[in-house]
Amino acid sequence: MEALDRIFIRIGEAFSTFLAQYLPAPVVTVIGMFLSAIIISTFAALTFMLLTWLERKFVGRMQDRIGPNRVGPFGLLQPIADAIKMFTKELITPAGAHKVVYNLAPILVVAPSLMIFAVIPFGRDMVAADLDVGVLYLIALSSATEVAILMAGWASRNKFSLLGAMRAVAQMLSYEVPLVLILLTLVLMAGSMRLTDLVAVQGVPFAFLQPVAFVIFIVAAAAELNRTPFDIPEAESELVAGYHTEYGGMKFGLFMMAEFIAAFGMAALVTTVFLGGWRPWLIPLPSWLWFLIKTYLVLFVFIWFRGTFPRLRIDQLQAFCWKFLVPVTLLNVIVTGVVVTFVPLVRNGEVVVRGIGGWATVTVVYFAVNVVFALVVAWLYRRPTLQAVQQIQVGQPAGRGLSREVQTA
Amino acid sequence: MTAEQVVFVLAAVVTLGSALGMVTTRSVFVGALWMIAVFGGVAALFILLGAGFLGIVQILVYIGAIAVLILFAIMLTPRVMGDPNAPRYNRQWPLVAVMASALASLLVALVLRTDWPLAQEGAPTITGFAVELGKGFMTTYILPFEVASVLLLVALIGAIVIAREE
């Protein structure tokens, strides 16, 4: 078990001692850094191929179809067929496009999604860059993606691209705020922005200590990733394909790749900060295997969303974020601030919760506070919710309860 | 040349080259992209100086917030941005160019003539700087902390009042 748990670390150590026989130490360090980057990036790219297959298969099943089933067993070779198609399709540059920016955008959109994995702990002691501001770093990365999307939309010189890019970025900006505020709550509980510390402090997964934040985080993450039901930027029935309308062949493939890898990265983040990261649940499996199992569970939830929910309208989407998620998460920060004062998890950088009894007390207190908090929120928002329900019942367009100003305007 | 010097030169070249690109390009949108590259280069310089927290904050605020705000403003003024023949400079640009070069040479000469202290011994507090900053905000620097929130409130209200169509 122990050997299997540390297998990747052992291989890395063996490799660097082997290299150290022939090369000076600094060179070995540099090679090690680049090698870890290459291995993790390749792993992410391969995961992308697997994810395209998984998503199509799952959504197919949910919609009572079989999904890909022609290429290879269970259609498993479908991603490879897709890759061959992408590579051999002509790369068309539209006539009015700004050539440099147009070609730069797909490259710049992939880089930040790959860089997410630099700080994610994949297993016990398995993290490439143990950054002390890891959470801030992840937030900063998503802003880099926004710039690349605006570049793609602007350079294509197409109305749909431009509109799609503006919508995508406005949505990503808005939903970043609740994400950031929830991460702030967790950082407040753990007393550290280092992702390994966040894992280390989770004797009980934060999903149990902060259930409200957990649910909101999943919803906001789906919106941040522009996934259904929040895929307004790429609404194919309204905007062709959104900001990558004018991209074809492999350049389009890169946008897809960035999207799926970002989804994988977001699932990994949810696993790390809410589900206890690589920490095993009951069954003793290798830590990295547990991490992957949890990550794929979260990914399955994202795919499930897509198979289940219809798309929102942009005014509903923004109203939901700014009038519900942001106030609620901001209140949650304040409530958690009070709770942490009286029932701390960490004091002066040391975990102070001891034993099963200690964790049970903490879990009960936090969970109870969350239940009360959820009830208070439900009471505060009873009017718009009831209005929305009534509107659905009388057959009016749904979801206007939160955006009352729209009706009067 | 040490590794640190190589990285410094790279970051400096990116920063200054992009800055030149920003002021000379015709399209404001492309200029804004150059500006983002400048911000990235400056973030690299911060990290090289051991201010990792500030380097990340630089990316977060300058690229993630200010640059996106500027790009949005460019998108919202289409009649200006769509005009390819709009001149990039005003009438006084040759004079400004002379003055800016004079300023640059003056400053560089000044920096070179001064005897600067060498770096202090002991590694800077790279790790855990955020904690120190948090403690500082709660003790010595409590006033800037609260004033910042008032400033942000004023900016928010002011900008909303100005920008909204009545």
Added chain:
Amino acid sequence: MSSVPLSWYLIVAALLFSIGAYGALARRNAIGILMGIELMLNAVNINLVAFWRYIEVTGLAGQLFAVIVITVAAAEAAVALALILAIYRTRDTVNVEEIDLLKW
């Protein structure tokens, strides 16, 4: 300790400041001017952090000052761009040479 002397950072900051000043004074487009000002503020921040690193590494003041500068820069950009958008709506231009209503 550090193999890069302080003067290198100061020179980069000085050049960046001059380029930013040029952009701020020579651009015709109001958004271009704002971008120039942002460069100048960045140059100031390089100086602040460099002095923190080389002269007062144990203190907070240098970096904290830079954080405040970043905050002010963001607030300034938000209000300035709102003004530019308001002018664009009424005057249909963001060219500073044409925005001269208050000259007389």
Added chain:
Amino acid sequence: MKPYAVIGAFLVIGLLLPLMTVMAATLLSPRKPNPIKQDIYECGLKTVGETWVQFKVQYYIYALIFVVFDIEVVFLYPWAVAYNQLGLFALVEMLIFAGILLAGLLYAWRKGALSWV
């Protein structure tokens, strides 16, 4: 310094991987451009009107509120990591800080600036 060096390596690889992919695709794919193929896509029609459509100012308002919250992050995250070493006083300070910002959000809400009009 080392974590940042690793991130630098990730940046280089993250840029090289898509760059090499595009280069490989350029080598493998055919190249037969013609004016109709390169035309701007608009559901099979000739493109109508200007590409630079006028966007709603609401996009800017959302970006604006986002900027304010983004900067709040810079102040609140240091507070959050230091909080377990500080007393109740820090909580009160943060409440003032967050309260002022919440007031800004409520103001925007009341003015209708959060609604998509």
